[in-house]
Amino acid sequence: MNRDMPLILVVDDDVQARKWMQTVLEAEGYRVLEAGDGNEALAQYALHQPDLVVMDIYMPGKEGLETILQLSNHYLTVKVLAVSGNFYEGYDVGTLAKSFGAKGILPKPFSAKELLDQVETLLKTG
Numbered sequence: 001m002n003r004d005m006p007l008i009l010v011v012d013d014d015v016q017a018r019k020w021m022q023t024v025l026e027a028e029g030y031r032v033l034e035a036g037d038g039n040e041a042l043a044q045y046a047l048h049q050p051d052l053v054v055m056d057i058y059m060p061g062k063e064g065l066e067t068i069l070q071l072s073n074h075y076l077t078v079k080v081l082a083v084s085g086n087f088y089e090g091y092d093v094g095t096l097a098k099s100f101g102a103k104g105i106l107p108k109p110f111s112a113k114e115l116l117d118q119v120e121t122l123l124k125t126g
Contacts, residue, residue: 006051007031011041013059024112038062057084065100072101079103079122
């Protein structure tokens with residue numbers, strides 16, 4: 001594991017989705033932490049201060065929007081990529097996620113290339 005590579009926290013209650021994102025990111029050399037819900041994400045962020053958080057919106061317990069808001073309020077430089085399979089006509093969860101502090105949004109399902117492109121873009125921005 002290259003310690004010079006950015007550290008990314010992947011937060012998703014779906015273990016299969018989380019492991020897939022971890023595999024894709026690690027194949028590109030990124031270091032990856034995992035969390036299964038918002039509470040675990042907040043604890044991981046406090047301990048490790050990752051360079052980017054990939055956050056699922058809909059999770060049991062503490063869901064993504066609440067977690068994004070808490071991260072944004074406590075860590076002014078946090079970068080969050082919000083991902084969700086629930087983008088509905090008339091209810092733009094992506095815009096809502098951005099208003100809560102997410103820097104990018106990515107609708108599920110997405111390809112490895114789409115994930116990597118978003119991650120790279122967000123890591124480059126200040």
